[in-house]
Amino acid sequence: MHAKIEQAARLGQERLAEGRAVAGWIGGSLTAGLGNDRSDVDLFLVVDGQLPPVEQVVRDGVRIDVECRGPGYVDALLTALRNVPVNREQGLDDVPSLGRLDDAARLLYALPVDERGAAFIEGAREAVDDLRKCRILRSCSIISSKAEDVQGSIEASDWRQALEVSGRLLLEALEAYTAGCGFTYVGHKWSMRKLSQTADHSALLSRIDALLYSPSPARWEELVVSRVRLAQELLVAALCLGWEAPEAASWGAMLANHHAAEPTPGGAITTDIQWVPIRYGEDVLFEGLDKTHHVQLSVPGLLLWGLCAALGTEGAVQAFPFLGKRFLPEPPSADELRSYIESMADRGLLTD
Missing domain, CATH: 3.30.460.10 (Beta Polymerase, domain 2)
Incomplete structure (x- = not known):
């Protein structure tokens, strides 16, 4: 002791x-x-x-x-x-x-x-399972508010505010991810320490290092969008893989298996940065800038959406069976997954 x-x-x-x-x-x-x-x-x-x-x-x-x-x-x-x-x-x-x-x-x-x-x-x-879920949901609420601030600062071309708020947004998403890995201790002060104790964290850590600690004001808008998309990934891992059990680190293993330290080409469709997912039981609700408009998905649908952020369309199709088998005993075919991705694009969840 x-x-x-x-x-x-x-x-x-x-x-x-x-x-x-x-x-x-x-x-x-x-x-x-x-x-x-x-x-x-x-x-x-x-x-x-x-x-x-x-x-x-x-x-x-x-x-x-x-x-x-x-x-x-x-x-x-x-x-x-x-x-x-x-x-x-x-x-x-x-x-x-x-x-x-x-x-x-x-x-x-x-x-x-x-x-x-x-x-x-x-x-x-x-009560550890309830604590983990509450911590993830509290992060979703915080990130939803910060996502509005990010959009507003981009529209106002206020790069200082955009970089500051998007950095906080990414750190809060990391809190959700590490909670989904079983580390519910609260505080951004410990975010990197907690991440370093999760399995298969190297790919995520290298991306976070690049996005948080090597910012270039000259490319601020690209940097801000990349931060938000990585935050969306981390939320998906927490809400899908870290919800019923603290297994969000399976996302890191997926990235390692697919050699995706950065999103891979193979599809122009990726996530629209306005959307923040929130889980209610077995359903997922997306809230965007228009608070009167919501989009609902299943948990497997949310997983596929997050994979599009990480890997692009074709990468998501290839990776879904690796993680989706815990939700669907018989994973959809590649054509079915592509069709579902197109439907998410039609609903505004994905963008070119």
């Missing part, structure tokens, strides 16, 4: 022995396997009565952030995770906020201070 975690555990046990808390757990980047020797550690305590403010305790050079929660907070938090919408009418309003998802993820990766704290952690682990 890391020395910082041991210090936090001792402090928590002291607070429990003094009657200043009734349960506790230790969370943060260290317990999530993401931190380093310079990371601080978070001690969460359940207390009766009025909640004290966040406290910073320094012991032997170790900074411990002490946060308190009320007795019913964890139960309410885990109950909120069950608000995964199964139809469009439910919407996303009841999906927990990023702040609550952060608390839930910290609890999921926590180490207990006492038996009651251990029970809370076990409750979070039992």
Whole structure:
């Protein structure tokens, strides 16, 4: 056990022995396997009565952030995770906020201070599938808003805003992807660390590096469009492959198998950047700039749409059987896939 975690555990046990808390757990980047020797550690305590403010305790050079929660907070938090919408009418309003998802993820990766704290952690682990889905959906909501800002900045030829917002949009899509791989810890600060711990991440990492860290204002519009299309890919991987199980990294394996560090030629049709998919149960709803116009697809249809973004038309036709077999026992023929791609183009989801 890391020395910082041991210090936090001792402090928590002291607070429990003094009657200043009734349960506790230790969370943060260290317990999530993401931190380093310079990371601080978070001690969460359940207390009766009025909640004290966040406290910073320094012991032997170790900074411990002490946060308190009320007795019913964890139960309410885990109950909120069950608000995964199964139809469009439910919407996303009841999906927990990023702040609550952060608390839930910290609890999921926590180490207990006492038996009651251990029970809370076990409750979070039992809710891990709902937590993953809620995290993906919250990203969809954030990205939908940012996609509007990207379109507006492109139309206004405001390249600074377009680059700034599209960068944030791509990082949020990466949060959805890594959640779909099983890493629900919240925060762009850890996005690259989380990605590096997923299987077959090299192709995605090289593309993200090129799009985020080597921008050229001279080709800003091309760069922004490429960022959004990669974000669409990452959302598709999360919504299709990381939904029922944390297997979104299968997308990275597909890219490796098809040697697609960049989208391959073989079809001029690709995704229209205005569209952001949101999953409601077994259906997927696309929202575009016109909020009165929506397009609905099945989950396999969404997968094919995302493959068009990654590989172009013919690449998508070739790759679909590799990933689509988990949804369709008998994958469609190549001609059937091409016909479906044409129908998506007719509905405005794909563009030349």
